[in-house]
Every structure is written in C-alpha cells, then in structure tokens.
Amino acid sequence: MSQSKQRRISMADVARLAGVSSQTVSRVSNGHPSVIGTTREQVLKAMRELGYRPNSAARALKRGEFRTIGVILFTLSSTGNSRTLEAIANHAAAEGYAITLIPVAVPTQDSVLGAFTRLGELAVDGVIVIMEVHLLDAATVTLPPHVQVVVVDSDAGDRYSVVDTDQADGAGQAVTHLLELGHETVWHITGPRESFASSRREQAWRQALEAAGRAVPTPLHGDWSAESGYQAGLMMAEDPSCTAIFAANDQMALGVLRALHDRGRSVPGDVSVVGFDDIPDASSFIPPLTTVHQDFAEVGRRCVQGVLRQIDRGEPEHGTTLVPTRLVVRESTATPRVAA
Amino acid sequence: MSQSKQRRISMADVARLAGVSSQTVSRVSNGHPSVIGTTREQVLKAMRELGYRPNSAARALKRGEFRTIGVILFTLSSTGNSRTLEAIANHAAAEGYAITLIPVAVPTQDSVLGAFTRLGELAVDGVIVIMEVHLLDAATVTLPPHVQVVVVDSDAGDRYSVVDTDQADGAGQAVTHLLELGHETVWHITGPRESFASSRREQAWRQALEAAGRAVPTPLHGDWSAESGYQAGLMMAEDPSCTAIFAANDQMALGVLRALHDRGRSVPGDVSVVGFDDIPDASSFIPPLTTVHQDFAEVGRRCVQGVLRQIDRGEPEHGTTLVPTRLVVRESTATPRVAA
DNA sequence: CCAGCCGATGTTTACGTAAACATTCGCTCA
C-alpha cells in the first residue's frame, strides 16, 4: 500500500508509556469502573500523548459485533428515501451505531442478490431494506443467519419486521377531504406499478370512493416523475367532469399543476389537486399544494429502534408498524365551481 | 446478546470439512493461484456446504485496511448532497469499497469535531467531506494520520484534495445568457452566507456584470429554501426595473416564480428567471425553468477516484478539480419586453 | 491478631485471517 505505513498506536504502546498492562488500558478505554483514579489519569495522559485510537476491526473481531447497520436501497433521488436515510443515520449515530450504505444500481432480483451477497461479507449486525419486498425473495437466504432485518415500503409484515407510512390512511384523508369539499368524485394518478406504496395508495383511494358510493374513474399511471404527472394532467384537463385529482406524490402533482395551467384550467377554481409526501417545495408550488404529510424522520427512527431491538434480543420480529400521516391543506383545493 | 449466538463458520471449520489446512482455505478464499484444481474444488464445496463467509473484521485486522470510505455531511435534504452521495456510493461499490455515513446534526465546529472523533475510531481508509471547510479546521487534526481526505463544496485546494462543481463558470453562463438576451443587468438571490458554493456564485455573478460594464444591484440573501426565494421575489417584483433574476438554486427560483405570479408579473414576459442545479422538477415549474445543470454524478465519481488514488499511494494530494456545468435553456428566460 | 474478602491490577488466551516460513514430494538435469 504505502511506505508511510508506520503501524498505528495500539494498547500495548499506551500501556508501555503509562507503565501499566494493556488490560488496564482496555479497561480505561471501555470505561470499566474498577480502575483507580490516578491510574486512569496516567493512562488517559498516555493516550492523549500518543494519539491512541481503538482499532475498531480488532474490537469487532473480539466482541463479535460491529455496531454497524447496513442500509440497502435503490436510489436516493426520491425525497422519501433520502429523508428516511437521513433519519436512520441520525438515530443510529445517537445509539453509537454506524451506517453502511449498500446501493443497488438496478431493481432486478439479480442485482439485489448481488448486494445481499456483498452484505453477507460486510461488517453489519443488522440491515434496513428500503424497497419492495418481492425483489428480495431470493436474497435473504444469502444473509448470515444472525443479521437482523427491517423492511420499509413493503407489506411483508408476516415475514419481516416492517415499518412504513400509513399509506392507506393518508390516501383516505386526501379523498375524504376532496369529497367533503363537494366534489362528485376524485381522479387518481398512480406511481409505478412495482411500488408497494403506490398500489396501497391506489387501493385506499378506490375504497374511499366506493365507501362513499361514488364512481371510480380509471386511474392513470405515472412513474413518480413530474413529467409523468404532466402527461396525465394533460389528459385529465380534457375532461370537464374532472374537478378533483389526487396524485400519488407531490412531484406528479407539480406536473399536473403545470398541465392544468397550460390548458387554461385554474386551480383550485376549476380543478382541485392533492399530492402526497409534503416535500418542502410543495408550499411554493403555484398554487401552494394541499398534500399528505409523511413523517420520514419517524419512519427512520422506528427502523433503527426495530433493528436495534432485534439485534439486542438476537431474534427476528414480525409485524408492521405504521407511521401516521397528516393532511396539510393549502391552496390547491376548494369547493368545485359547479357545485358552488 | 443472544442465546442463538452459535459461532459463525470460520476458515477452520471449512478446513476441517475439506480435509485441508486453514491456510489453504485462505488461499482459495483470496483466489491465490497456487492451489491445485481438485483441492480448490473440495474447499469450495465445503464452503458452500457450511455457508462460509469471510469475517471482515478479522480480515481488516490482519490486512490493516478496511476497504471502506467514510462520507461526512450535514444533511441529505438538499438535492445536491443526496445525488453526490448516491454517485459516491455507486462508484465506491464498483471498486469494492463500502460507504459509511457520518451525519453531522448541526453545522457547528463542536459537532463536526465530534463526528471526526467518532470517525477516528471508525473503520475507514479514507474520508469524503461534503461541507464548508472552515468548519473542519479544528477537526482534521483528530483524524488518524493515514486516513485520506477529499473535500467537496470548499476552496481548500491548498490543504486538501478538492472536487467541486465549477460554480463560477455556471454562474457566469447564467449571467451571460441573460445579458445576451438584452437585459440591462441581472438581480441575484444568494444562498446562505456560510455556503462556499453560494459565495462563489455570487462572486462570479458580480464579476460577469462588472466585466460587461453593467450596474451591480444589491443582492438579496436567501437560505436555499423556496420560501426564502419567495420573500426575495416579492421584493424584486416591486421594482419595475428588475427584468432578470438569477437565483442561486432552483428551489429559490421556484419561490421567485410564485412571487412574480402572485404579483401579476409574467415570466418570461416581464421578468426572466434563471436557477442553479437543474433538479428534476425544474422542467415542470411554471414556466419550465432555465437553469445551470450540475453533474453531481461526476462530482461523486471524481471524489471516489480521488480518495482511492490517495489511499493507494498512501499520501495526501492537493489541488482542486472542477466539474463543468451546462446552461439548460427552457422557458423562464426571454428578451425583455421593453427592449423588444 | 489473623482469616478472609474484595478491590485493583496483571497474565493468559482466543477471536478469524493471512503473511512468512517450513515441509513434502515429484521431477529434471548434470
């Protein structure tokens, strides 16, 4: 590797300088109580003097644990994933755990399998998986048996510990809000078919309409992108009976707003629009977007709690934890003009 | 920890089953050439049978390297940071390196110092720092001497290896574009004062105007958020002489668009607006935003290249690598009405 | 006053791997 590779300072070095045994250094390093004050001071002084740092590899080898959690996901380009990851990182750090990121380039079973195989050799005590679960069907068998798993964005509560936003409740709130304003029914733009979150939102939208005895328009399918929302919005703008649109995320809602604007239909005068996520920019859309707020920080927090609890107990858990959502009403929704 | 903690399969176990020494297992595991075919097969078979996985802690301890890069940053909520991180993760994975994420909750020297101290004990061979460099002045001394550093979003090229977007060139392109359209001068909304990227963009904006012999309006200060852009936009909307605005990022430009819309000033009819970043949503703003495209993927790639090169050579490098930008002209800019 | 106990510290050992060195054996070439 290098010529400048003078061996790192080890406990033995500190011990020699402090005139104690390396075991005493170990005890000081770990805050063990049975070291007397003066000795402790000597050791700490020697540590400072030499710039000693514990070697985490040796520590991990000895203790059999890495104090590290792996996070495996496809992309960080979606707000949700980044925010969740950030929350995970923060909470893990607070618990003294490090985060190792395992990116999966393409969402195929093969590449997921590859990621899990790498993971098997990686120094992690637990894994948080942020992806649709059918993709990891073949994969989890390749995990070392003692690695604990928590899954986000999935309905695999029967097999894993799952944490997720309460998609159904959020979508229900969105539809109910629009119906209560007086809209006859609510159109819907879904996310990509593979997405669990998307199909859950679609299902809840459908149920809410059916429960209210309303017609269920054929949903249009997007891919989370603003551009796909724009395309769907253009089609909906053609139909004068469409007065209320629920887009499965804020980005697609942004595209819808632009499509309606381009077609000369006013929001919320002619058409009301609701999104999902409550990204920071949503309040600056034209007009400011009514949307379902997701608490990504809480999702991340519960993920970390979940893995740590499983690591601690040494056995996997099952079941789903849902994080509540909250409808944020801004200016993109109103009573329909015809009904007024 | 747990009752189910039956020791992991080690080389010794594989060796026993295959009827060879553990050293031979090691050689097979590392693809060493001097193992004969039949022996290799036996070992591989035993590995499969037992589900053997190398213990990365032991491996790291023995080899003195972790094949891991630490990434330290404040927040993932900015598009730029997430995208850069994603690119870093992908390229690191391609090189067989893992990524450890070190989040810093608040941008104070103290917490940065804390992060670096933790980092010092962490199993990393190199570090990529995504933050303004003055914050780590006190910090780097706490790093073990053999840990290599690459910095993003900073001008510390004299002390570290720095990779960054060519902020100056991008801002220059934005201003030049507006002047060439016939605008008398260009207003500017900056990012937060602590941001290196922001001050670099502001500086280049000023220089471009001065070079063209134009008046330099007093810039307004934002904080990257759409809301701060909205506030600044409201003020600029009051001034009829303001026909061209360069916002230091797309989110603030979004706020500006809404402010102008709210005040009845048309874009680009009355006022032209340019942003910076080219976030995916920018093409769906109303109107689609002309903006400076940043190649975050390339920034991430060069960061990884940089650390790996330093790790390989075993010595730090200096100097700055700039990643070019590109102006993406959409519909938010036009020749000013008065000049037409 | 001394047995015994406990607090403070030292010694030994093991974690899993891989480099360095040792051994074995078949084959080549003088």
Added chain:
DNA sequence: TGAGCGAATGTTTACGTAAACATCGGCTGG
C-alpha cells in the same frame, strides 16, 4: 543416479482487543 528445484500444502505467528482467570495487598470483622 542423485542433487536440486519448485509446486502444493502445512505450521507458526501476529494483527489489537477484551474476557476469563490469576495475583497481590490492604482492610474488616470475629
């Protein structure tokens, strides 16, 4: 034909830490 070489594999050792066990005193209580 046997010295010598090299390929294949085995043995020893060290990486840095921390658990387990060992030791050494001084203090307490009967």
